[in-house]
Each structure stands twice: as structure tokens, then as C-alpha cells.
Amino acid sequence: MKILFLSSEVIPFAKTGGLADVAGALPKALSKIGHDVVVVMPRYRQVNKEKYNLQLALTDLVVEVGDKQINGAAFSSVIPDSKTKVYFIENNDLYDRDGLYQVPGTDKDYIDNDERFIYFSRAALDMCKRLNWKPDIIHCNDWQTGLVPVYIKTLYSIDPFYQGIKTILTIHNLGYQGVFEAESMSKTGLDESLFTMDKLEFWGKLNFLKAGLVYADFITTVSERYSQEIQTEEYGAGLNGLLNARKSSVSGIINGIDYNVFSPSNDPIIHKKYSLKTIVNKLDNKKYLLKQCGMRRKVGAPVLGIISRLVDQKGFDILAEIIDKLLHLNIQLIVLGTGEQKYHKLFSELQSKYPTKMSLQLKYDANLAQYIYAGSDMFIMPSKYEPCGLGQLISLRYGTIPVVRETGGLADTIVDFDLAKDFEQDKGNGFVFSKYDSQELYKTLLRAINVYSDEKAWKKIVSNAMKCDFSWKSSAQKYSQLYGHLVHS
Ligand code: ADP
Numbered sequence: 001m002k003i004l005f006l007s008s009e010v011i012p013f014a015k016t017g018g019l020a021d022v023a024g025a026l027p028k029a030l031s032k033i034g035h036d037v038v039v040v041m042p043r044y045r046q047v048n049k050e051k052y053n054l055q056l057a058l059t060d061l062v063v064e065v066g067d068k069q070i071n072g073a074a075f076s077s078v079i080p081d082s083k084t085k086v087y088f089i090e091n092n093d094l095y096d097r098d099g100l101y102q103v104p105g106t107d108k109d110y111i112d113n114d115e116r117f118i119y120f121s122r123a124a125l126d127m128c129k130r131l132n133w134k135p136d137i138i139h140c141n142d143w144q145t146g147l148v149p150v151y152i153k154t155l156y157s158i159d160p161f162y163q164g165i166k167t168i169l170t171i172h173n174l175g176y177q178g179v180f181e182a183e184s185m186s187k188t189g190l191d192e193s194l195f196t197m198d199k200l201e202f203w204g205k206l207n208f209l210k211a212g213l214v215y216a217d218f219i220t221t222v223s224e225r226y227s228q229e230i231q232t233e234e235y236g237a238g239l240n241g242l243l244n245a246r247k248s249s250v251s252g253i254i255n256g257i258d259y260n261v262f263s264p265s266n267d268p269i270i271h272k273k274y275s276l277k278t279i280v281n282k283l284d285n286k287k288y289l290l291k292q293c294g295m296r297r298k299v300g301a302p303v304l305g306i307i308s309r310l311v312d313q314k315g316f317d318i319l320a321e322i323i324d325k326l327l328h329l330n331i332q333l334i335v336l337g338t339g340e341q342k343y344h345k346l347f348s349e350l351q352s353k354y355p356t357k358m359s360l361q362l363k364y365d366a367n368l369a370q371y372i373y374a375g376s377d378m379f380i381m382p383s384k385y386e387p388c389g390l391g392q393l394i395s396l397r398y399g400t401i402p403v404v405r406e407t408g409g410l411a412d413t414i415v416d417f418d419l420a421k422d423f424e425q426d427k428g429n430g431f432v433f434s435k436y437d438s439q440e441l442y443k444t445l446l447r448a449i450n451v452y453s454d455e456k457a458w459k460k461i462v463s464n465a466m467k468c469d470f471s472w473k474s475s476a477q478k479y480s481q482l483y484g485h486l487v488h489s
């Protein structure tokens with residue numbers, strides 16, 4: 001099948017979160033199965049033309065956005081270490097900026113995000129026609145490409161080129177919906193009659209994600225549990241009614257990770273390579289990590305790692321309530337991430353208070369992330385909600401034990417370790433708590449720290465974790481089956 005995969009971020013070109021990892025890995029896995037996959041993303045400032053060998057493919061990609069004629073170009077390249085083709089939509093006014101969606105260092109979205117992603121969506125569709133490459137399936141991702149299913153079913157449907165194309169929209173995070181003032185509607189080129197509450201309108205505003213959820217032929221989320229959760233009021237972010245009404249067209253497919261990239265026995269970034277057989281080398285990575293973070297190793301103390309956007313969704317409010325108490329225990333904590341200013345402040349203050357026990361790295365740093373995955377003993381993810389979560393999957397691969405809340409993809413991938421039972425069964429690969437509550441988190445951390453002090457038990461849980469398989473192979477197969485089903489329906 002011909003699959004057009006639209007994403008606002010793709011590794012290694014540009015990334016703010018898990019979507020980029022999926023968009024870099026799933027298309028590669030689909031190509032391996034034998035599909036003809038084309039990925040399209042914006043040409044942001046950080047997508048260096050020389051480094052990635054971008055070749056000009058098309059000029060004069062003109063789209064009318066409101067009263068503007070926006071003219072751009074398309075460049076082509078491949079995803080590194082693969083033959084999977086990527087096109088980059090270029091328009092310097094829209095994408096040649098330091099941030100992807102927000103002004104860096106602030107919580108402010110770019111005010112023209114509506115125009116940026118209307119142009120991107122339409123330019124990608126126009127590009128396919130200009131290249132005379134008609135996809136069987138368009139796989140859209142998140143709100144940035146939410147209007148594409150609407151275009152296919154309405155504005156573009158009179159053109160035979162676009163007829164019969166099936167659309168899938170994957171929700172990577174329902175918390176981000178792309179909601180704009182009603183005036184944005186006139187920029188879309190869509191008929192104003194679509195601005196009703198059963199279609200594109202959301203409480204008087206234009207909601208890109210909702211639009212996609214109404215018009216896509218099929219909706220997926222990135223874990224089975226999350227696909228159920230979003231149909232409830234607690235997790236539905238105002239769209240649970242719609243998702244529930246479409247439940248026969250909603251399913252969850254768990255993300256994988258790229259096992260070639262994330263591989264402790266083959267990782268060129270980490271200090272010392274290791275596998276389950278050479279797990280003793282993990283200790284060298286721990287020492288190296290602590291040194292990198294300006295700390296000295298404390299005997300018997302587990303290193304707890306956090307790599308995350310520092311936002312409420314990730315459970316930092318409940319962590320904040322117990323973190324002082326936690327730092328009184330014999331542990332060391334390393335936090336890598338950026339996000340809301342209140343958490344920058346909180347962690348900065350804690351670092352000053354406990355300089356030998358905690359290190360804060362307020363930045364985005366892919367290398368340091370690998371040092372943390374390889375060098376930590378535990379990885380903390382107490383998320384309020386978690387569509388899939390990649391951090392826990394990478395941690396498992398590196399024998400770093402996840403401590404997580406039972407929600408979304410965390411619930412689908414992490415099995416609570418039971419000291420009494422897990423010597424007979426090989427299931428427990430982490431520590432799990434259910435209620436979103438700081439004391440539950442604290443108790444679970446205490447339990448993990450307690451098991452850590454039992455060398456034999458810890459070896460067992462590390463072994464269980466490293467034997468898990470969350471590579472893309474089986475998930476790509478599931479997407480492939482879904483595409484086939486849609487194309488033949
Ligand atoms: P989300 O997509 O909600 O941010 P995920 O767990 O799905 O969360 O994916 C986050 C990914 O981004 C992980 O691969 C994580 O290692 C990485 N990441 C997050 N923050 C940073 C950071 N500051 N530096 C390096 N990598 C980061």
C-alpha cells in the first residue's frame with residue numbers, strides 16, 4: 001500500500017516529544033513490511049539542509065490561507081539508515097523559527113499556529129498530486145494534521161485524485177487539541193457550514209483535533225488502555241462524547257521503540273555498552289552519569305532518573321508534595337527536562353538545598369538522556385495520564401526499573417513486581433500504583449527502594465525488564481492490518 005504519513009515532528013530532524021519518535025520509527029518499520037511510505041513534516045530552522053542532504057523537489061506550492069497566498073517549496077530526503085522517503089514543506093515565514101510550536105523559554109504558543117498547520121496540511125496534499133503519487137492511506141497525527149481528513153472528505157473530494165483515499169488519525173495526546181478563535185475558520189478554505197458543534201466547532205472555537213476525529217475513517221491511540229480512558233469524562237478532555245459515539249472506529253496500538261537505536265549493547269552514546277549478561281557494566285554508566293551531573297556516588301543509594309517535559313500531566317504536582325521527604329532517603333535524583341516555570345523553580349530550589357543528592361538539568365539533551373537511561377537504577381513516571389509513554393519502554397530496554405502510575409500505556413506495559421511471587425513468574429518489570437495520590441507514589445517508591453536493597457530480587461526484576469520486547473515489529477504489523485482492512489472496506 002501507499003501510505004502518506006503526516007507528522008509535525010520526526011526524529012532525528014525535529015522533536016519535542018514522543019510523536020517524533022513514533023514518526024521516525026513506525027514508517028521505517030512499515031517500509032520493512034513492504035509498504036511504500038512517504039513521511040511529510042515542516043522544514044523547521046533546525047532541519048539543516050546540508051546535514052540531511054535535502055534536495056529541492058517542488059517549488060511554488062501555493063495555498064490560499066485566508067486572504068494570504070502562501071508560497072512554499074518541498075524538499076526531499078530519507079530517514080537516516082533507511083530508504084523511507086521524507087518530504088519537508090518549507091516556508092520561511094512560517095517555519096524558520098527557533099521553536100516548533102512555542103516561543104522558546106516561554107509557555108506561549110505561536111499566534112499563527114493555525115496558519116502554520118493549515119498551510120502544512122494543504123501543501124502536503126497538493127504536493128502528492130503534483131508528484132502524481134496517490135496514497136491509499138493518509139495517516140495523520142495529532143491536531144496539527146487534524147484538518148486533513150476534513151479536506152479529503154469535503155474540499156478535495158471533488159477532485160478524482162483524492163477520491164477513495166482512506167484516513168487514519170492517531171491521537172498521541174488528547175490534551176493538545178489545536179483550539180483557535182472562530183475567525184480561523186475563514187483561513188481553512190472550508191465551507192462555513194462545517195462550523196457546527198457536531199463537526200468543527202468546540203464551544204464557539206475551531207478545534208483541529210475534533211475536526212479530524214469527526215472526519216477520519218479510523219481513530220487510533222497509542223495504547224489500548226488510553227483508547228478506553230479517553231471515552232470517559234475524566235480523561236476525555238471534552239471530547240469523550242464524540243469518541244464514545246465513534247467507539248467502533250477507535251482502537252489502541254501500543255508504540256514500540258526502535259530497538260536498533262535504543263540498545264545498551266550497541267549504543268554509541270553511552271559510556272560503557274552492556275547486555276543482561278554483562279549487566280555489571282551498568283555500574284560504570286552509573287558512575288559516569290553521576291560525574292556528568294556533578295555528583296559523587298553514595299554507597300547503597302539507587303539513582304532515580306526523570307526525563308520529561310516538566311508539566312502537570314507528568315505527575316509533578318504529586319511528586320512535588322513528597323519530594324522533600326524522598327530526598328531525605330538514601331537516594332540520588334537526576335531530573336532532565338524543561339517545561340512549566342513553576343517546576344523549574346521547584347527543582348532549582350531543591351538542587352540548592354540538596355546539592356549532593358539531586359541534579360537538575362534544565363535543557364533538552366539527547367545524549368544526557370541516554371546517560372540517564374543507562375546509568376539510573378529507576379525511572380520515575382507518576383503521570384496523571386499517559387497515552388503511551390516512551391520513557392518506560394526505553395528504561396526497560398536499559399534495565400532501569402520504571403516506577404509508574406497505572407494509566408494509559410504505562411498500565412499496558414508495566415507489571416508490578418511482587419517479591420513473593422516473581423521468583424516463579426517472570427512478569428514483574430516495574431513498580432505500579434493506581435490512585436493519583438502523592439502518598440501512593442511515596443509508598444511505591446519506598447517499595448522499590450526496599451527491593452533495590454535486596455540484590456537477588458533486584459537482579460530478577462532487571463532481568464524481567466530487559467527480556468521484554470517492545471520493538472516496533474508487532475505494532476507495525478497491527479497498523480498494517482488496520483490499513484488493509486480500511487482499504488478493502
Ligand atoms: P511525551 O511525548 O508526552 O513528552 P513520552 O514519554 O511519550 O512523553 O516521550 C518523551 C520522549 O522525549 C522520550 O524519548 C524522552 O526520553 C524524551 N525527552 C523528554 N524530555 C527530554 C529532554 N529534556 N532531553 C532529552 N530527551 C527528552
